[in-house]
Amino acid sequence: LFTPLMGNGTNDQQKSEIGEPLAHVAKPGDFLCVFGSPWFHDDYGALVERTKRELGLRFSLLIYDLIPIVRPEFVVPNLSEHFSKWYSDCMLFTDRIFVISNATARDVEAWRERAGLPLTCPVLKIPIGTGFTADGMEADADPQISNLPHGLIPGGYVLFVSTIEVRKNHALVFRAWRRLLEELSVDEVPKLVFAGRVGWLVGDLMQQIENSRYLDGAIVVIEGTTDLELAALYRGCRFTVFPSYYEGWGLPFTESLSFGKTCIASSEASVPEAGGEFCLYIDPDNVTEATNLLRRIIQEPSIIENLEKKIGTNFRPVHWSEAANV
Secondary structure, three states, X not given: OEOOOOOOOOHHHOEOOOOOEHHHHOOOOOEEEEOOOHHHOOOHHHHHHHHHHHHOOEEEEEXXXXXXXXXXXXXXXXXXXXXHHHHHXXXXXXXXXXXXXXXXXXXXXXXXXXXXXXXXOOEEEOOOOOOOOEOOEOOOOOOOOOOOHHHOOXXXXXXXXXXXXXXXXXXXXXXXXXXXXXXXOOOOOOEEEEEOOEOOOOHHHHHHHHXXXXXXXXXXXXXXXXHHHHHHHHHHOOOEEEOOOOOOOOHHHHHHHHOOOOEEEEOXXXXXXXXXXXXXXXXXXXXHHHHHHHHHHHHOOHHHHHHHHHHHHHOOOOOHHHHHOO
């Protein structure tokens, strides 16, 4: 049974996704699988315990990441405490845990030991899809890239797909691009495209970008793209960047690979696990290392060309059905 299990009423009032009361569709021994993000609901652990006891169900939980616990500096105040309490409560009643990466599995095990929580149930990794459907068009189709927004031209920009928030580390790329513009001719440096909405804890960065006049037009921020527009941006970029400090997986750079584009990615957490041999990796704390690598691949395009050939030959996209069929 796949259900949000929301609310604090009786089990007859708790609805499954097919619209029936949970007690009418569940049989003893069934798994109640929570694959969403209900951690903002208080007393969820007590609700799970009562549901298991009254209906004889087992409980399964999908954990994407524990970032608010292991990296609290990247979230808003009080979220870490709330997140930790929610998982501590629910873990006591969990019969099976799914995770999306080996990195998250290690985080779960380490946090469980630090918190002194019993964990006798298995922790199982599920595969994560590497592409998306763009308004009915599969990612390996050929989207129109001739009408790119903001005057972008194919091959004339580098793409960073992500919500603009502190953990994603847009600040590193901003500083690296400023150095590139100082060290190289303006014509050599491709535009830098941030595709994603503005999120939390980046007020200072956005002010710096505005003060620099978007590096005199070298940075383009695009919010609210459709899947079709995003597919065109992927297809038309020279390569992508993703220097995030911490990820449970990191969909944007595996999406990048699904479009045949390599990524300059973070060397931390799950990112190398997901990117494998098809990406180039940088220390997300090292602006100088990032600048040097970016300068090199801009001036030596054969590096990107060789990686794209490797992607075309060896990269195997994972369909989302593989996750569902675990």
